[in-house]
Amino acid sequence: MKIVAVTACPTGIAHTYMAAEQLEKVAKTLGHHIKVETQGAMGIENELKPSEIKDADFVIFAVDIAVEQEERFAGKRVIRVGVQEALKNPKDVFAHFK
């Protein structure tokens, strides 16, 4: 499956990136294709292109704060979890799409 994700934590220093790493790692083991956009202290990185969003089967928001430019994801199937959830039980996050 093609998945796009956004991670964002309160300070944007550590957990945004830890969650991104975790999602990428677990997606790989589950055989999914994933691209994770990080919205951290450095702003938006690895930004999702409109075509990537369009082509994605699912969207994961692993966020503790509001997602920037959330309108880009209008009409998509979105699963929204806390950052901690993505870190602790990443497989459960993906299980939502079954």
Place this chain on the structure above:
Amino acid sequence: MASSYAFPFPLSNGLHARPASQLQEVASRFRCDVTLVVGLDEAGGAVPAGETLRNDRLAAGSAGHIGRSGNVKSVLALISMDVQQGEPCVLRASGTDEAAAIEALGLFIRESLARTENAAEAQPTPQSTPALPRSLTASGLSQFFRGRVISGGIGRGWVVVAQGGRPDISPEGRRAESPDEEIRRLESAISRLRSAMTEQSEAATRSPEREILKAHVAILQDIEFREKAMSGIAAGESAIMAVVEASEHFALLLGAARSGYLRERAQDIRDVCGQLLESLGERKAPNTHCLDRPTIYVAESLAPSELLKLSREHLKGLVLRDGGSTSHTVILARSMGIPTLVAVDEAPQGFKNGQEALVDGETGIVIPSISEAIRRYYELETEKIDRLRRAIAAKRFEKAVTRDGCRIEVGCNVSSAEEVSVGIAAGAEGIGLFRTEMLFVARSAPPSEAEQLAVYKKAVVDGVGHSVILRLIDIGGDKPAPYLGLAPEENPFLGYRGVRIYAEHKALLMTQIRAVLRAGGATRPQVNGNGDSVGGIRLLVPMIGCVEELRAVRAMVTEAKADLEKQDIRCLEPPIGVMIEVPSAVMMIRELAQEADFFSIGSNDLTQYCMAADRGNERVAGLCTWSQPAFLRMLKAAVDGARAPGVPRRWIGLCGEMVDSAEALPLLVGLGLDEISVSIPRIAAVKAAVAAMKQSDCATLAAKVMACSTQAEVAALLAAPRVAEVSLPILSDDLIILDSDARSKEEAIKVLCDALAVGGWANNSALVEEAIWRREDTYSTGFGHGFAVPHCKSEHMRSHAIAVARLGTPVQWGSTDGEPVDIVILLAIRSDTQERAHMKVFSQLSRLTMREEFRRQFRAEKKPEALRAFLENSLSLGMAAVTTNPEISE
């Protein structure tokens, strides 16, 4: 029918000693009896005059303060009435001149009384209550008292509570002769002390000191005090015992007063009586204790002489209920570097002798009884403070150069030759100001040429190649030297002082100049690359207001040199500089630069003359500060004038209280001064602060400040100047602690934050710690596998950092997997930067912590250097790349 005058009491501190003594002074000009009645009933009728309930009520501490009265000709009676602001008062006079008395008193109350309120007293000092560090509150801190910090640092010791109360009088002092003889002794003691105090008061240069001494004289002459003492003598007591009784009687009355200010005045009574006892031949019985182990000394208040008698070796902390921030005791404690808190309401009753207590002069608390956990917290805290101090002191001999290569000399101010070697050892690059007048005051004849020569020679020799700027005698109406016969002046600061007296007192000056020239001749000056002479003596002339004055001094120097040469005495003509402290000198600085060899700006006097606000007058203290934009523009005008095209380039230094202010420092660097001269304890810190700045940033800041309209705008700009930058690596062996014995999450975070402060990454470890905890409060940063990544962005970080601790014993962190943590990786980011290059390191590292292989290798590294190298490699960064260097990265 008696005349009367009704008014609500106007002063916020109540009727205390100073206004009471003024009221008494006015009343005493008249023959009639004058009574003050306080507290009218609802119907507006006054309680009968002459009622003497007040003392009993006060002594009993009862709430009954309604309807009390007292003799206006007695300061003590007035003070004892404990009159508060807003209370209805009626003055009643009865006697032949009652109408005139009431008119005069009414006029005084309307026109003058309200103005006796000293600005400093009227403003309650804001008591900020900063949050205590989490690591401290977590140590089980239950009981502590807050106070105002006078002097920082941590002091631990056993409590000694000052024994107030009755002085110990010798048996001889208790023995009474005949009442007549005792009265004669008392009278003559009072009169001796009165004339001594009056003399002292007239000589006092600062108005508060003068007023306090006058109030003390009033206590001494007080009718009620006298009556109380005389009645003791009549009852068969010795004069000494009668004074002790009277002192305790009135001190107790005041001690029971509602106003804290009045309670402080009990100290005045005890002080006056102590001196009176001395005058009677009895030794004072002060709060002395023989300290024989580390001690926290707790007292209501403490006289300076009492503080000096406590053992310096064992005195580890001072806790006072009273003391203000400007009392001599407090100034002394600060200069001795003893951790000191004042305004501790619980002192002394909250303390017991023999408890082990701790004074925390960093957060402003005193802990009356300490537990093992608290002791441990403070061991860490003390270690941090010591390491911080050592880190600053270690660099004291480095030159102060800004990050963009601008050099500023850091000299120091001294008043004696003995301080020169102390200053040089503390890192001074020269003596920016040697105040020679200290040689001249408090003696009956001026120092001889030989005496001065010895002092100046010692200064130059001890200066070992650094220049010593000797300021010619700066004496006048405000710093009297009796042998000069200078008359007291209405306006000493605008009067006959400094260079202005030189023509009349030429012999005095010629002696000093000859001594300076001879001292110069006895030492060898050096010349640096720019052709400036360095080392040796330079001569500074105070209070220059016009070119003629400089010429006159130069002529005296030339004359002295010719004389010495004629006598075949070796001498050297020193560079002659102008002290820029009078606005007219600023206006004439271009012309002065043609004839002077250097300049030294005296910021204290320049401020008071610029603002027309007396330095010693607290009522205008708000005007007389360096942060007034007008003064700062004057400062700039002086530097700009001296640096204008066509003006010979002269060295410009600055001395004055503003250089000791951390906020002013960027401005002084920004103005492009050649030197600043600071107090000796500040030398190393000032050098370190300059090294963290960029001259160009400081110049930009100075330009902004010069455009300010108000002092508040200046203060706001200087509060967050952000001119200090440090260039430190994100990773450092100093930030990797592999053998930490931290016993809790709180301790682990504290230890890492302390390391950030000691190494210079953080400005304030407690505030970074607090930022870490605020993040930790949202959810724990323990992400399992025994790892935690506490982190924060903070304005108190000067440079990004990664700090690591491996704990010998894992601690609970509230981790997602519920397991304890033994690896702590703390990420701390400067909050005022948007640059991305180095932020990337944090995101990379965060990602890596998710990888098992990374965590395994991380644990495997046993040495800080090895772990640092491993991290650098893992983050694909060499040291050069992980160095925060805003010039490159932005």
